Amino acid sequence: MRAVPVRVALLLAAIALAGFGLIRLSDHRACERAGVDAYAFGLRQAGGLDADNVLDALLDRCRGALKLSQSSEAFGRGGRIDASERLAREAVRREPERWLSWLALSRAQERRGELVDAQRSATRVRALNPRYGGQAPGVLPAGAAIAP
Helix, strand or coil, X not given: CCHHHHHHHHHHHHHHHHHHHHHHHHHHHHHHHHHHHHHHHHCXXXXXXXXXXXXXXXXXXXXXXXXXXXXXXXHHHCCCHHHHHHHHHHHHXXXXXXXXXXXXXXXXXXXXXXXXXXXXXXXXHHHHCHHHCCCCCCCCCCCCCCCC
């Protein structure tokens, strides 16, 4: 007699887990799609894409910092500096120990002309990934100008 409630509980748990898995899969696919769209902005071939929609999809659907960091760079190459910096800051907030997040932030700050802040972020990149020894890739010396 006690086996029925246990079976019902197990069935409900299985249904809940399956639903959760479908939601995660949907989020993963939406995150990947938004990453591809962000890449199009970096190539300046975004066509009819809305940058704000792509940005929102990245922030809402992507769980970790990797896709945000990569998309930040793509937006930056495409001249969308505000979106680039927003993604980079969120990547740093989500995973502060990921050096790639700090590199994306440094590059966004560099594009904005905030070279002192870019140097600080680059220092964090070097602390998290000593492979970059002298200077993080893409970071200009303080006082240098960056081309658009």
